[in-house]
Amino acid sequence: MNVEFPDRETVDGWIEPKPLPSFARVQYEPDAAAVEDPAARARAELDALPLEELEPGATVAVGVGSRGIHALAEVVAAVVVALEDRGFEPVIVPAMGSHGGATAEGQREVLEALGVTEDAMGAPIDARMDATLLDEVPVGDTALPVYFSTAALESDAVLVLNRVKPHTNYEGRFESGLVKMTTVGLGKQRGAKAIHSTAIAEGYVPTLEAALDVIEREVPLVGGVALVENFYEETARVEGIPAGSFRDREPELLEAAYDGMATLPVDEIDLLVVDEIGKEISGAGMDTNVIGRYRVLNAPDPETPDIDLIYVRGLTETTKGNGNGIGLADITRRAAIEQLDVTKSYANAFTSGSLAKSKLPVVAPDDELALRTALAALGGYDPETVRVAWIRNTQDLEELRVSAALVDDLPEAATVAAEETLAFEDGTARFEPT
Template sequence: MEFPDPDEIAHLIDPQPYPSFARVSYDPPTETLPDLLATVRSELDRLPLDDLEPGATVAVGVGSRGIHRLDDVVTETITSLEERGFDPVVVPAMGSHGGATPEGQREILAALDITEDRIGAPIDARMDVEKLAEVDVGGTTTPVYLSAAALEADAVLVINRVKPHTNFTGRIESGLCKMLTVGLGKQRGAQAFHSTAIEQGYVPTIESLVAAIRDAAPVLGGLAIVENFHEETGHLEAIPASSLEDREPDLLERARNEMATLPEDDIDLLVVDELGKEISGAGMDTNVIGRYRVLNAPDPEDPSIKLIYARGLTAKTSGNGNGIGLADITRRAAVEQLDLRKTYANALTSGSLAKAKLPPVAPNDELALRIALNALGGYDPETARVAWIENTTDLAEFYVSDALLEEIVDDVTVRSRARLTFDDGTAEFERV
């Protein structure tokens, strides 16, 4: 596909003055777990490990990206299980991610520094699944799949962060339950889950599948992680399998109260430097940008952002640009980073097709911003409320226009004043 060069579209929209900006820091009160690894060990004692025979194999399901010190948590879990006389094996629990291939899922784990050498245990990345049952969800018959590697073990334990989901809102969202039903379901399980969830709702689908998996597989439970505003571990708790659906809602509420968000809901233009799967399952955290773009799931009421400009992808997302469709405009540099095979594997499995759509592609930053500001209608640099962030996870420091600064000045600290400049069409902030 060929996109227009700057001189082919520059004449369509006249240049316009830009707002003045300030770089601000944002640091709301939060808590950090003081001794993460000691907590991992003590919490494992809450799981029914005494029910296992010496030498029992324990499948440890992991795979969500962007979790603070996940490699340390996994390694400590493996070591602790071995010291208790068990034989752990790590099983990627990430649905269709990594292009729905064993090699791709190993690649994702390696990017998280979860390798056999690092954790001291084998990794079984087979995509094979077994059908455990069929469940009725609101009149829809849904097959229940689980990783064959997990089923071959004597026990299954999952490790995941509990947080607001990027597609829906409910009493159970991202966490241990979803990792069991979607992550360990591999591609077939993830596809079956999403097909029913889109029609009948995510929460009832999760609850029905968790119950079936618990009946058919030796699930111990899992380690639930809650992160704070700075994406550090604020809380870690072991939840036995029998208590998963009862305990996760409380942890979800805690996660929602402490998650990274912007200090203002009403924004005209949000510029995002990078999106990626390690930032959010949707590339950009939909709870930060206020967009789910999922069939039968209304967008959040807040925040309200009129336009989003996505400038590029992270290196760690390895071309998976799922989420670029949440933006209203992007640039050629971002499109050149896309691996459509990985992006489509993710979007087609989840059924969340809008996230893989390609928005209008500008040649560079200068024209992208010219297009975006014009699209706001009645643009005035003195009143435009613009926020410019690195990504939707790192929100401790970012740029805001003067009009937006006036609204949030009591919540942030101004670090410096800045003006927007361009070097061969690429945006840069110059301190003034």
């Protein structure tokens, strides 16, 4: 049965139009340091890994994930060339669990959307979804089967490359980074599912540590290249970390990531409007630390920011229909639903066990009716005092729009670039100069 969402004519009679707040276009520019040439730095950081222990001609699996990391293609290409210069044969292995619809073709598509192709990288991509069971170990009262990519296991050595950043489901000594990519990403769908299921019951950190212990024992892991980004999603730090040192080094890098992460300039918001969500932006479609919502069993939401309602307008092109994270919103529009690939979104939900992120919010026919609905749902609506923030996505926060009531609360790093009025054309929102 096809779901029929109410059309504009039907919804238009349910909620009366309301006067809209005035808006300001804001430039938010905190100070942030950046690495001048991330690719060159990554290549140099390979010296920290015990590659000299490998025989000439050894194959090295390079684990690459699905995130839109700054200069990702350039960094991966530099690592590939550096390995070749050392006499090795690199092969790129997608390390992204169930992303791409949990298919080899889908994971290739994700990498291609990020600029990582065989032609561009000068190395083969082995995207097989096969995973080998390494062992089964206890985590609390749960038995954890530890899987690892068969393609990576067939290589003589394994190296992972990932950004260290706050996770979208939990807080701990290590969150997103080399530990998670090694255990979850290279576990493919079966491994990712096993770890998420165990983590929900026993906690993420002990689950990841137990899986890492097995992998370090059973896999020829040589290490990884960790990246940390600043507010502008530029590379702020690059570090080569040998195997056996991930859990010692990641906490410090994670602290740096928290200090530099992109955040909204205000903490108390009535309505947040997000133009687009996508897997390359965040594993949860939009960064849960930016919006203040985890929506995960046994994990309290972040204390800040405090956002009453969220309206998501659409999906990025790069996410290829994976709308995981749409469930973090309270309302969306028909245009976003038309972009949605339910199979890809559900592959994420089934694997992670984070079901709320793939639920459908209320679906309005267009922007005008979505905003009318959201503002009415706030209760006691007043256009002079309503606190609305409007962003492109949770990754690009250096330019945003805020309602007039938020202007006086902006920090010094935020400046008003222009005053604007919100208008609609055939129900689609646009901003016009005042």
